[in-house]
Amino acid sequence: MTNLFTLKAAKEQAGEVSTRNSKMPGSSFAISAKHCQVGGKLAQVAGSTCSRCYALKLQKMRPSVDMGWTNNYMKATRLISENPAQWARAIVFQINKAAEKTGERFHRWFDSGDLQSVDMLRAIVMAAELSPDVAHWLPTREAGIVKKYRATYGEFPSNLVVRVSATMIGDKPISGHAHTSTVHRKAESPAGHACPASQQGNACGACRACWSHDVPNVSYPLH
Ligand code: SF4
Numbered sequence: 125m126t127n128l129f130t131l132k133a134a135k136e137q138a139g140e141v142s143t144r145n146s147k148m149p150g151s152s153f154a155i156s157a158k159h160c161q162v163g164g165k166l167a168q169v170a171g172s173t174c175s176r177c178y179a180l181k182l183q184k185m186r187p188s189v190d191m192g193w194t195n196n197y198m199k200a201t202r203l204i205s206e207n208p209a210q211w212a213r214a215i216v217f218q219i220n221k222a223a224e225k226t227g228e229r230f231h232r233w234f235d236s237g238d239l240q241s242v243d244m245l246r247a248i249v250m251a252a253e254l255s256p257d258v259a260h261w262l263p264t265r266e267a268g269i270v271k272k273y274r275a276t277y278g279e280f281p282s283n284l285v286v287r288v289s290a291t292m293i294g295d296k297p298i299s300g301h302a303h304t305s306t307v308h309r310k311a312e313s314p315a316g317h318a319c320p321a322s323q324q325g326n327a328c329g330a331c332r333a334c335w336s337h338d339v340p341n342v343s344y345p346l347h
Pocket residue numbers: 318319320321327328329331332333334335342
């Protein structure tokens with residue numbers, strides 16, 4: 125891809141890709157969790173997988189985080205509505221810079237926030253297509269957006285794993301999606317791959333299961 129950006133310009137246009145999550149490999153892109161659609165409703169439901177949302181807590185506790193994620197939300201939604209290809213290029217420019225810095229070609233979408241529209245998912249797919257040597261993982265509660273996207277555009281590129289999250293703690297994986305995630309209580313058996321992070325300093329370490337096409341369901345222990 126031709127280098128048409130400075131890092132500053134790419135961040136200003138598209139929102140900022142971060143490498144600050146030291147518990148996870150590579151880069152991530154977060155938007156305000158205050159704009160989650162399905163998640164916003166689930167956050168009010170006791171026992172749902174959004175009922176203990178760490179991102180909302182962090183936004184309440186730290187105004188600078190709130191401002192950064194809100195800025196990312198505004199920049200991403202605006203540029204995606206005006207010029208999704210430009211947004212994808214500006215994001216991929218940052219993802220590639222981050223990969224050079226960290227040596228890890230892994231990117232996570234939405235360590236806070238969630239998909240806002242089919243158009244946003246389409247723009248993320250463009251970003252994945254522009255960075256074929258980067259593995260992308262997108263966890264989402266927006267099963268409806270994912271279904272509509274697939275009905276319109278077909279399957280996702282092989283370097284993008286979209287994991288649709290179960291609604292309630294203790295639920296089975298949601299059906300109709302190739303990649304899913306669940307949350308299990310201590311006394312419950314995990315469905316599929318149990319996330320080992322809690323046994324290794326709350327970090328991914330060598331595990332890359334969330335990004336793997338070969339792992340249909342990842343189950344996170346409730347903590
Ligand atoms: S399953 Fe593996 S890759 Fe996913 S969050 Fe847990 S440790 Fe990280």
